Amino acid sequence: MKIVSMFLALASLTQAAPSHQNQYQNDLSNRQAGSWPFGPFVTSAGKIRDTTGKNIVYAGTNWPGHGEVMIPEGLQYQSIEYIVTKIKSIGMNAIRLTFAIEMIDQIYANNGQDITIQRAFTQALGQANGTRILNQVLAKNPQFTASTTRLQVFDAVAAELARQQIYVHLDNHISKGMWCCSGTDGNTWWGDTYFNTANWVRGLSYMANHGRNWAGLVSIGLRNEPREPTNNNALRSSSYNWQSLYNFHKQGASAISKANPALLIFLSGINYDTTVAPFFDGSTLSPGNTRFSLSDFPGYANKLVLEVHNYETGINSCSSLQYNLFNKGFKAMTSEAKIQFPVLLTEFGFAMDANTWRGTYATCLASYLPSQKAGWTIWVLAGSYYVREGIQDYDEGWGLLTRDWREWRSQGYVDGLFRGMVRNSLAG
Template sequence: MKLFAVILSLASAVSAIWPNGPLVTDGRYIRDTTGKNLTYAGTNWPGHGEVMVPEGLQYQSIETIVARIKSVGMNAIRLTFAIQMIDEIYANGGQDITLQKAFTQGLGQANGVKILNQVLAKNPRFTAQTTRLQVFDAVARELANQQIYVHLDNHISRGEWCCSGTDGNTWWGDTYFNTANWVRGLAYMADHGKNWTGLVSISLRNEPREATNNARLVSTSYNWQSWYEFMKQGASAVNKANPGLLIFLSGLSYDTYVTPVFEGTNLTPGSAKFSFGDFPGYANKLVLEIHNYETSINSCSSLQNNLFSKGFKAMTSAAKNVFPVMLTEFGFQMDATTWKNTYSTCLSTYLPAQKAGWTIWVLAGSYYIRSGTQDYDENWGLLNHDWSNWRSPSYIQGQFTGMVKNTLS
């Protein structure tokens, strides 16, 4: 019996290898294969812009950026991508396009070549013939090396800055939001990510929202009933392609609420209700996510009440349908004082107290291009313009590092 116990203990030790996946949900918790509760404390690394390559590589190496993330204890990255990237792969006979084409296509010939050369100088493993997905692969590989979970996020269909009500990416059937291509793209990335050690989850769509310039689309399908049908399609495609992944469901109105899902009320205008049975064989893979940008709020109790009623109630026994919930976007200007306001201070205590996962917007100190401006400075970025240091060291030292530690403790 002693020998059996030793063998069992050794087998358990061998199997408990990071990331200890696949992860599953258990009521309000996410658990790994050892049964341990897992909570995300991380940030967003955009890769969905016009170039469709993870940002910042013209300024720093992948290893340097990941080491900076790890230095404050973060354990997760929400890595964004555009469906256009997969569409172009299919249009190119199944082959991804090169970095040379990606940068010139996204930035123009002159500046595209210039920025690409800077990327190659900082990341000499790449060449002009390296593909976009090979860069994603390298980012995922280094995140795994430093034991940081990857959460993929389909941020948009056409590669560009997100989001508005008139960008053509708002809702299924909008100008650039082709439903079949979206399902195909999710399945493609879920399957491709099987080679990423640290990939544990995927969001089906960032910030579904009303198309303010498309009254017909709004009147015919912008509702919870249609949302449910689309989410079931996307979830099924992901699960078939990669059964190991957790699947995040985002709500309406820029993903600010998922109330009907956990309350079990009618998915209007129909009478159907959310049912875990509609996700056969993977009901224990579903997580809810919401976003919150109430940056000017001056009452912590009001902010907490909003977060609870719009999402985090799902983590309690008061919910009809209990889920883990994550705040996958929140953020504010990174300077010496904004982090001291009610919004930031309240979130820094509320989220750890709930043991709720989160990813702050945004890691990026700058973008290759945003809304037509190249080398756009991101004053909400955790990192400074050239990604070499924290933009607001006082925030990192005064609040953020403690928030990470308290979330994960």
């Protein structure tokens, strides 16, 4: 595992000597420019382009690492190498790797030191179950020990993804490590119970900086699914609006650009990120008179990407689904938009059973997204979670993988629709 050791060493060196940031960034940029992933990526109107001028399309899935343990899921069942090889086997080229701000908060509270995976598992799962799951993780991933830290696990995942040439898109999924999302979970909006704005900015900066030595890290998302705080009337009335979202996005984007100028920065919308229309259609960002302006992102306006989510699983009209996707997001990729952006559907999904994939929702997306040359990451890779909503070893019925992360949960979907969707998205 020489590549893992190299990345772990680089990560430690980075934390020890942050004053060398610019030199490290220059070295990394030089390495990327002449070899995969041919970065840093930039945007041009509705396209993402690498240093060779090639248009880049993401065709991938979500790998959660934002739950209570705050470690990428599934490692008690399979090795990192096995999971990444499984992803690669159908041609996927991108992973949306999620994290919680709480992980960085704990590092700062611990004098700058991350906690061990032994502590992470026992804190989240209890002494007995935490120890048992830890031992399973170590058996499947013998490069780790009980004293390995959480970020070293993230480093190892990123290293293996790079070895198999799969892009990493980091996603700030939540503040407090837990299942996401609801209107009452305390993570809804800036200023909510667990959503401290300063800590969020600090966390984005920390992870952007930490990922400088991940060869395959090409982008980062500001925040997953901003949404209405339904149990916090004061917060909802004071700032749940497009004008405030824009101001928060400017703060987060600025922090990321300063920490790691190579990264693309994904901007999300309100109402669980189901629309980003006011960012591209020239309308005022209510309740004020501000409009989106690329000049508000000086020096990195060509790093901005929009992301949307869609879970209209019960829809029975493909044309209606396409209409919604276009007007709420993908119009930004066309000349009809006041400001053009690349747009990705970073979450969509459905039950991985024998028949759901044959319905309108899945089949429509499988044709529409490749036709638009639009990037996407399906929710979710995970066949199970260490813990979800209080249930340990939670079986994820929407997971691409089975509970033990070994096989495809719906082989019919993978062979009948999904492989073609990946292939068609990446063609040309």
